[in-house]
Amino acid sequence: xxxxxxxxxxxxxxxxxxxxxxxxxxxxxxxxxxxxxxxxxxxxxxxxxxxxxxxxxxxxxxxxxxxxxxxxxxxxxxxxxxxxxxxxxxxxxxxxxxxxxxxxxxxxxxxxxxxxxxxxxxxxxxxxxxxxxxxxxxxxxxxxxxxxxxxxxxxxxxxxxxxxxxxxxxxxxxxxxxxxxxxxxxxxxxxxxxxxxxxxxxxxxxxxxxxxxxxxxxxxxxxxxxxxxxxxxxxxxxxxxxxxxxxxxxxxxxxxxxxxxxxxxxxxxxxxxxxxx
Amino acid sequence: xxxxxxxxxxxxxxxxxxxxxxxxxxxxxxxxxxxxxxxxxxxxxxxxxxxxxxxxxxxxxxxxxxxxxxxxxxxxxxxxxxxxxxxxxxxxxxxxxxxxxxxxxxxxxxxxxxxxxxxxxxxxxxxxxxxxxxxxxxxxxxxxxxxxxxxxxxxxxxxxxxxxxxxxxxxxxxxxxxxxxxxxxxxxxxxxxxxxxxxxxxxxxxxxxxxxxxxxxxxxxxxxxxxxxxxxxxxxxxxxxxxxxxxxxxxxxxxxxxxxxxxxxxxxxxxxxxxxx
Numbered sequence: 001x002x003x004x005x006x007x008x009x010x011x012x013x014x015x016x017x018x019x020x021x022x023x024x025x026x027x028x029x030x031x032x033x034x035x036x037x038x039x040x041x042x043x044x045x046x047x048x049x050x051x052x053x054x055x056x057x058x059x060x061x062x063x064x065x066x067x068x069x070x071x072x073x074x075x076x077x078x079x080x081x082x083x084x085x086x087x088x089x090x091x092x093x094x095x096x097x098x099x100x101x102x103x104x105x106x107x108x109x110x111x112x113x114x115x116x117x118x119x120x121x122x123x124x125x126x127x128x129x130x131x132x133x134x135x136x137x138x139x140x141x142x143x144x145x146x147x148x149x150x151x152x153x154x155x156x157x158x159x160x161x162x163x164x165x166x167x168x169x170x171x172x173x174x175x176x177x178x179x180x181x182x183x184x185x186x187x188x189x190x191x192x193x194x195x196x197x198x199x200x201x202x203x204x205x206x207x208x209x210x211x212x213x214x215x216x217x218x219x220x221x222x223x224x225x226x227x228x229x230x231x232x233x234x235x236x237x238x239x240x241x242x243x244x245x246x247x248x249x250x251x252x253x254x255x256x257x258x259x260x261x262x263x264x265x266x267x268x269x270x271x272x273x274x275x276x277x
Numbered sequence: 278x279x280x281x282x283x284x285x286x287x288x289x290x291x292x293x294x295x296x297x298x299x300x301x302x303x304x305x306x307x308x309x310x311x312x313x314x315x316x317x318x319x320x321x322x323x324x325x326x327x328x329x330x331x332x333x334x335x336x337x338x339x340x341x342x343x344x345x346x347x348x349x350x351x352x353x354x355x356x357x358x359x360x361x362x363x364x365x366x367x368x369x370x371x372x373x374x375x376x377x378x379x380x381x382x383x384x385x386x387x388x389x390x391x392x393x394x395x396x397x398x399x400x401x402x403x404x405x406x407x408x409x410x411x412x413x414x415x416x417x418x419x420x421x422x423x424x425x426x427x428x429x430x431x432x433x434x435x436x437x438x439x440x441x442x443x444x445x446x447x448x449x450x451x452x453x454x455x456x457x458x459x460x461x462x463x464x465x466x467x468x469x470x471x472x473x474x475x476x477x478x479x480x481x482x483x484x485x486x487x488x489x490x491x492x493x494x495x496x497x498x499x500x501x502x503x504x505x506x507x508x509x510x511x512x513x514x515x516x517x518x519x520x521x522x523x524x525x526x527x528x529x530x531x532x533x534x535x536x537x538x539x540x541x542x543x544x545x546x547x548x549x550x551x552x553x554x
Binding site: 104109110111115142143144146147148151153154156157186187188189210212213214215217228229230233 | 386387388392421423424425428430431433434463464487489490491505507510
């Protein structure tokens with residue numbers, strides 16, 4: 001049996017309460033509920049203002065477990081946008097900048113080109129991120145989001161990019177690694193093997209659950225324990241890779257959790273993290 | 278540039294017209310439109326009656342490119358049901374019996390066990406299928422269907438099962454191979470490599486398209502050319518593996534193709550097969 005989850009390592013990804021709360025409220029909410037980590041999304045960060053957010057997060061001594069998100073290399077202004085994201089992550093002291101890499105080039109069916117291009121784009125921003133002390137975390141997204149959100153779709157593929165760009169996870173400070181979100185990778189027959197391969201390159205770990213049935217390809221994620229993912233098993237794999245970071249709850253849920261009182265949501269997150277993760 | 282698709286190798290998977298037609302109508306429809314292959318589903322086959330269906334298919338000299346489906350090893354009566362499916366495929370002279378293997382055991386989160394069990398179940402029915410001259414085609418299903426329909430989710434994984442059960446694709450008659458459905462595998466970074474590995478174990482090739490956005494996890498497939506799958510490229514990979522079988526159109530489409538006149542659907546299938554595949 002694995003050890004019980006450590007309450008001090010729970011983090012709130014603000015997507016979980018994005019329908020109810022701005023970032024200031026989410027920061028206050030985490031402080032109120034004793035949640036020690038937070039992962040802001042950049043739209044909410046912009047609303048609140050970067051400096052004010054940084055002050056509030058410091059005032060409550062929260063750890064920024066990741067900034068969501070950089071990437072989307074399919075966008076016209078991808079380079080400027082990623083530079084801004086790196087700067088923001090630096091100001092917040094974020095443990096990583098999560099890269100959702102983007103899908104096919106609009107109008108194109110060339111998946112191989114799209115994937116090659118992603119590797120090139122990351123290679124361009126990587127030196128700047130390294131200089132700013134902001135590790136980049138490539139997040140493989142579920143294959144059902146390959147066309148429109150991210151054409152990096154397995155952990156193996158993400159690690160191949162890391163390898164190609166020269167981060168094999170052996171240096172003291174990992175500049176390019178991965179974000180492992182259970183929702184995207186739980187189905188993967190090679191998951192245990194690839195988490196092992198990732199080792200210290202696991203920069204973030206996101207939890208939620210896969211509902212049966214799933215009624216929407218984007219916004220129908222479940223609370224931990226309500227679906228079919230064996231979260232306790234996955235935690236043993238992550239811990240075997242010596243991941244010592246936070247467990248970040250990220251739930252997109254149009255029909256359920258976004259409609260509830262956000263304080264209730266945080267209570268359930270804490271409870272389920274201890275019971276089901 | 279690859280050669281143009283051969284009109285004589287188009288097949289209709291009857292799921293494409295399942296809302297409009299019974300099997301007798303689909304057989305007549307194929308004959309009327311000069312479509313030379315057909316892949317029946319077993320519910321429609323039962324409605325028509327096996328012997329009558331076999332007679333009608335023979336009368337029109339259609340090739341049965343596959344019988345859908347065996348598998349679902351999670352069902353209580355899986356063994357009897359698969360034996361019946363093998364017998365039906367034998368009577369129809371089907372080129373393969375497609376195996377949709379089933380997902381998690383209801384109530385369980387143990388994906389590793391579910392996958393091990395599938396290998397065992399296939400090993401039990403394989404000798405009977407071999408004796409009946411019915412090749413079994415494991416169909417990897419899209420990862421979004423891992424929990425409830427099939428926990429074989431990549432071609433690599435399906436081929437690992439084939440390898441484990443002793444069919445390496447080198448014998449003259451392949452008894453255990455794979456069904457490659459573009460909808461399920463198009464996103465896979467290792468697709469070209471694994472199709473090459475499959476070689477003569479590709480027993481069926483299914484076409485349709487991936488729509489953006491996709492509004493349902495099961496029944497929102499697109500007509501070839503309406504989505505983002507590079508079907509022409511995939512055909513070059515399949516042909517490089519010396520696949521010489523049919524291209525079977527299988528479109529589950531609650532909102533669109535199931536609502537149209539079925540003769541129109543067949544006309545569009547033929548047209549798009551020539552233009553977009």
